[in-house]
Amino acid sequence: MTDWLLSLNDWGTQFLLALQQARTPTLNALFLFITELHGDNFYLFIFPLLYWCLNKQLAVRLAYLFFFGYDFCNGFLKDLFHTPRPFDPRLEVLVTETSYAFPSGHAQGSLMFWGYLALAVRRTWFWIGATALVLLISFSRLYLGIHFPHDVVGGLLIGLVLLALFVWLQPRVSPVVARWPWLQQVAVGALLPLLIFLLVRSETSARALGLLCGAGIALPLEAQTVRFAVSGPPVQRLLRFLVGFVVLLTFYLGLSAVLPHTDIMRFIRYAIVGIAMLWLAPWLMVRLRLAPGGKV
Numbered sequence: 393m394t395d396w397l398l399s400l401n402d403w404g405t406q407f408l409l410a411l412q413q414a415r416t417p418t419l420n421a422l423f424l425f426i427t428e429l430h431g432d433n434f435y436l437f438i439f440p441l442l443y444w445c446l447n448k449q450l451a452v453r454l455a456y457l458f459f460f461g462y463d464f465c466n467g468f469l470k471d472l473f474h475t476p477r478p479f480d481p482r483l484e485v486l487v488t489e490t491s492y493a494f495p496s497g498h499a500q501g502s503l504m505f506w507g508y509l510a511l512a513v514r515r516t517w518f519w520i521g522a523t524a525l526v527l528l529i530s531f532s533r534l535y536l537g538i539h540f541p542h543d544v545v546g547g548l549l550i551g552l553v554l555l556a557l558f559v560w561l562q563p564r565v566s567p568v569v570a571r572w573p574w575l576q577q578v579a580v581g582a583l584l585p586l587l588i589f590l591l592v593r594s595e596t597s598a599r600a601l602g603l604l605c606g607a608g609i610a611l612p613l614e615a616q617t618v619r620f621a622v623s624g625p626p627v628q629r630l631l632r633f634l635v636g637f638v639v640l641l642t643f644y645l646g647l648s649a650v651l652p653h654t655d656i657m658r659f660i661r662y663a664i665v666g667i668a669m670l671w672l673a674p675w676l677m678v679r680l681r682l683a684p685g686g687k688v
Contacts, residue, residue, distance in 0.1 A: 394473050404540030405480045411534060412484060419535070420486060427487070427532040429525065430498045430505075436644070440669060444636050444677070445629040448622050450512055452611065453562060457508055459600045461554040462501040464588075467596030469495055469550070477538055485537040491596075496539045499530040499547030504555045511559065574612040581608020589659055598658035605659070606666020613671050620674040620683040632682040636673035643668040 428434065435458075442451035470492040477493040478485070491497075506522035530548060533539040569577060585601040585608060614620070624632070647661040678685035 394475060398475060400542045401476075401478075401540060404542060405478060405483070407541055408478055408483055408534065408537055409480070412537065415535070423532040423535045424486065426528050427498065427536060430502045430529050436640075440636055440640060440673075441633060443622075443670070444673065444683070445622055445633050447512075448620075452607075453566075454505070454508055454512075455607065456604070457555070457558045457562075458501065458505055459603050461558055462497070462504050462551070463600035464597055465550075465554060466495065466497045466500050466547075467491075467594060467600070468592060470497075470596075471594065475543075478540060483537045487536050487538060489538050493539060494543045494546055495550050496530065496533050496543040496547035498533050498539075499526075499544045500551035500554075502526045502529040503548055503551035504558075507551070507555050508558070574616050577612040578609055581605075581612065584608070586659075593655050595655060595658065598655045599662050602659040602662030603666045606663035607670055609663075610667040610670035610672075614674055618671065618675045618678055619686050620678050621685075623684060624682075628682055632677050635677060635680065635682060636669070639673040639676060640665070640669050 439451060439455060442454065473494045474492055475494040477489060503526050506526050510519045510522040526548075530544045533544055534541060569580075572580070582605050585605040589597055589601040589605075622629070643665050647664060651657045651661050674683065677683040
């Protein structure tokens with residue numbers, strides 16, 4: 393498979409060189425902005441917004457899809473295929489990336505994220521917007537010169553398969569897990585990501601699996617002790633988000649500053665960040681009367 397992908401690089405390079413001729417300063421700025429719509433800062437904002445203020449259960453399902461189906465699986469596949477990014481000296485690469493090329497994470501991740509949201513929203517206008525955004529984000533990786541076309545196509549196809557698999561599995565698995573005692577949910581939810589991390593240890597898996605480990609602890613705990621609801625007037629939701637975001641950034645940035653930058657410490661850091669976002673921040677919101685408690 394890897395040899396076949398590498399055989400496409402010459403054609404892919406010619407495509408990127410032709411595309412490079414169409415660049416302008418305005419398009420450069422546009423596609424640099426578009427590619428950041430699949431950046432860490434975007435998701436650091438959007439997942440808390442969904443979970444605290446808009447749709448708690450949707451945010452949880454989307455997080456499991458995204459952080460396992462995209463964040464972990466994409467990193468695993470990149471390391472498995474081990475293919476280089478475009479390297480022809482005639483190419484002017486507009487951003488620097490250090491990971492392997494296939495499959496494109498921006499293509500795979502954006503399709504899974506926006507595709508699942510579109511399935512949940514079920515509105516024609518949202519489907520159109522989500523499709524356009526996925527295609528623009530995917531195309532931005534070609535325009536910027538950091539992916540071959542087959543990286544992007546592969547990312548889209550893999551994302552589509554994993555999204556379909558999740559949509560089929562989730563309604564079958566969730567009711568079974570919901571019937572478990574909450575301590576069993578904590579044990580399985582925390583230990584399974586830890587076991588996978590110990591088997592497939594890397595910088596990328598540390599983030600994805602650390603967050604899922606934290607979620608495995610925090611979600612059953614929140615359901616037992618907080619049970620906050622996202623309802624409330626807009627001003628209350630805004631204040632709730634601001635308070636929660638301060639809590640989240642305190643742990644996110646503070647732990648990054650004090651913990652060693654090793655894979656295991658990265659796993660622990662993101663597990664704590666997950667607990668802070670999913671349990672500690674909602675607990676504080678209820679205490680401050682910024683969110684109603686006692687409802688799932």
